[in-house]
Amino acid sequence: MYFHHDWANAGDACEKPFVLIRDHVLLSFASRIAEVDAELAARLTDAEIERIIGLVPDSWLVNEPAFDSPQAYRQGYIDYLKHRLKVRAVFVQEAIRAHAAHV
Secondary structure (H helix, E strand, O other): OOHHHOHHHHHHHHOOOOHHHHHOOOHHHOOOHHHHHHHHHHHOOHHHHHHHHHOOOHHHOOOOOOOOOHHHHHHHHHHHHHHHHHOOHHHHHHHHHHHHHHO
């Protein structure tokens, strides 16, 4: 989750593939990326994202100039993750491509 180090460009980052997946230590074992994507995406609903991010303590959501409150900070994560889920094909395809090049 590199995006949270640059909230000003988080929206742009959301639409980009994660090219560093090519260096992941477990990439060679990831032979079912598309299948697992379909299974897990069906389980990770918007409500589940909201529930999970709702568990993050307010004390962890401070000192970020892009947000004026823990609630706004939390909403930033929720919005990013919901959108990333919708456009996940961009990083799923990158993972599949990297796996094919790796094995």
